[in-house]
Amino acid sequence: MRNLLRSLVLLAASATPALAEPAPKNLLDPNYGLMVWTLVIFVALLIVLTKFAFGPITKSVEAREQALEDAIGAAKRDREDSARVLAEHRAALDASRDEAQKIIAEARVAGDRVRADLVEQAHAEQANMLARARQEIETEKTRAIAELRREAVDLAILGAGKVIEKNLDDAGNRQLVESFLSSVTASAVSASR
Template sequence: MFDINLGLTIWTTFVFLALLGILWKFAWGPVLRAVEAREARIQGALDQAASEREAAERLLAEHRVQMADARRQAQQLVAEGREAGDRLRQEIEERARTEGRVLIERARETIEREREAAVETLRRESVELALAAAARLMRERLDEAADRELVIGYLDEVAGPDGDIQA
């Protein structure tokens, strides 16, 4: 049991080396290569996933910035629009008021002018009428001075104290 059988030692060495060679070539080598290939593939997938996540995060941050930007711009636009609308409304109101005032003024002037023209015409017509009536009277009773006086007196009554025609 404890004495060395050199033959067995030599056989052991031989068998071990043969087994080492066979397993190295047909078992350990292929297994280790396959495992290393798989490890490389998994590592590659992990790296890719990490880089893709990084890219996605960058993209997300970019989008957030853009969204915030767009919102601010929209708010600014709305505010500007409201301000412009207010200003425009005020301008339009102002102009309308002014124009209204001008129109009313002009209308009043026109009415005044028309009224004066009408009064003038009336007066002239009245005088003409009176004169026509007087001429007719005078032709018939030219010498009757008392009748003339009567007509004038009547006309004065019609014209009123300030010369206006009473309604």
């Protein structure tokens, strides 16, 4: 190294005599004492600075960065939380609104059903009453027909008695009565219609 520097210096000296001549000092000549001093001072400085300056500052900066990161993380978390809560509330509101709608709809359906039931029931009752009335009428009619027939038979027997009283074996009379009776029956049926 030293020889290299020497030769460089000689080269420089021959190239620029103006610099070399008035300066008896050789700028490129190494001073080993100074080199040792430099090494010692720099290494000692490096140890001291690493321990007392770079370490604490780095640690402090990292702590601050960590704190900032934490704060940002917390803020983000809070925001997400509040957004979630807001969404939940909104969902709950929507749900309750739906519920109310559903309840109203159900009530309406139930009311409609009740009304329909009532109407149906009324109709059924009416029909029932009508049927019963009709049946009663029919019954009454049948009974009336039977009674009428008994009455007619009685009348006929009565009339026959009267005829018999007067004309005991008149075959012509008997036929007359019979035809009369059949006409009465036919007329009674047509009258009931």
